[in-house]
Amino acid sequence: MERVLLASPRGYCAGVERAVDTVEKALDHYGSPVYVRKQIVHNIHVVRDLEARGAIFVDEETEVPEGATIVYSAHGVAPAVHANSANLQHNVIDATCPLVTKVHVQARRYAADGYTVVLIGHEGHEEVVGTMGEAPDATILVQDVAEAEALSLAADVRLAYITQTTLSVDETSEIITVLRRRFPQIYAPRKEDICYATSNRQWAVKEMLAEIDLLLVLGSKNSSNSNRLVDVARASGVAGHLIDDETEIDERWLDGVRTVGISSGASAPERLVTRLCDWFRERGVDRIEPFQLVVEDVTFKLPVELRRELVLAETQQH
Numbered sequence: 001m002e003r004v005l006l007a008s009p010r011g012y013c014a015g016v017e018r019a020v021d022t023v024e025k026a027l028d029h030y031g032s033p034v035y036v037r038k039q040i041v042h043n044i045h046v047v048r049d050l051e052a053r054g055a056i057f058v059d060e061e062t063e064v065p066e067g068a069t070i071v072y073s074a075h076g077v078a079p080a081v082h083a084n085s086a087n088l089q090h091n092v093i094d095a096t097c098p099l100v101t102k103v104h105v106q107a108r109r110y111a112a113d114g115y116t117v118v119l120i121g122h123e124g125h126e127e128v129v130g131t132m133g134e135a136p137d138a139t140i141l142v143q144d145v146a147e148a149e150a151l152s153l154a155a156d157v158r159l160a161y162i163t164q165t166t167l168s169v170d171e172t173s174e175i176i177t178v179l180r181r182r183f184p185q186i187y188a189p190r191k192e193d194i195c196y197a198t199s200n201r202q203w204a205v206k207e208m209l210a211e212i213d214l215l216l217v218l219g220s221k222n223s224s225n226s227n228r229l230v231d232v233a234r235a236s237g238v239a240g241h242l243i244d245d246e247t248e249i250d251e252r253w254l255d256g257v258r259t260v261g262i263s264s265g266a267s268a269p270e271r272l273v274t275r276l277c278d279w280f281r282e283r284g285v286d287r288i289e290p291f292q293l294v295v296e297d298v299t300f301k302l303p304v305e306l307r308r309e310l311v312l313a314e315t316q317q318h
Contacts, residue, residue, distance in 0.1 A: 003287035004280050007204040007263035013197030014298040015097030016041045016267045019074035022095040022303055023050050035064040038073045038126055041267035042223035044244055061085050075126035076100040078133020093305050099165050099195045104134050106189055110160040111135030118142050120175050121164030128164055148178040160187035165195040166224040168231055169202050197266045198225045205232045205263050208291045212261035215240040218272045219265030226265025245272055246279040
């Protein structure tokens with residue numbers, strides 16, 4: 001092994017940063033427990049850290065006691081979740097990523113305008129469950145090219161498509177090509193739904209592939225955008241593995257490898273990259289360098305419910 005190259009950009013996106021900050025600030029403000037519906041972001045290290053600080057993760061909002069504070073995860077929720085929380089008089093802080101909220105708004109708008117909505121995404125992913133909940137009777141899920149080819153709809157149907165925000169840019173573009181060929185009148189979102197961070201991380205990995213023999217992606221198994229980074233490498237014939245941290249490395253992966261590329265999914269904290277670099281240094285690799293340097297400058301404000309509370313608390317102190 002000669003060197004390690006670090007993809008850029010990598011790691012936390014603005015939506016994840018905002019969601020994790022939201023839980024931390026809610027714990028500081030309200031004290032423990034603060035309940036979180038589902039994993040706030042799909043990363044086991046982040047979840048464990050927040051649990052240690054007093055966050056309680058639940059699968060459903062109906063498990064949360066009446067009147068308690070609940071944070072909705074970055075992946076978004078269906079309207080039924082809001083209704084359940086209202087019945088239980090929860091203090092709701094909605095940490096849904098603004099880019100996911102945009103897709104929810106599109107789904108509602110298209111359905112209200114009489115469109116059948118094709119949602120390109122992965123069945124069972126929390127973001128897809130939440131988006132489909134906006135207009136369940138008007139939404140059809142399409143997961144791949146084969147399903148797009150098999151889609152059977154009336155000739156005069158008014159059709160629009162939206163996509164999950166964390167998909168493979170290339171695969172999604174193939175699915176859209178099929179939909180446009182089969183349904184030339186299909187209405188497209190004005191701006192691509194796949195989020196900037198997902199696209200940027202895939203682009204950064206692609207740029208690096210010619211230089212590396214192996215890609216290691218830090219991210220949890222249920223992280224869609226992290227899995228897509230591994231897919232990008234494998235689609236180009238470069239070996240790729242998804243790991244939660246350095247303890248999951250199988251040293252046989254390194255046989256015959258001279259250059260390793262490292263990236264991390266949008267919900268993986270940078271400290272995991274530092275730990276992975278240290279792991280390589282301990283094995284005698286001195287050349288650890290960034291491959292290109294791209295700086296993302298997107299930021300999102302905290303959820304309005306929490307901002308309001310924090311401002312109120314500050315004014316009361318003064």
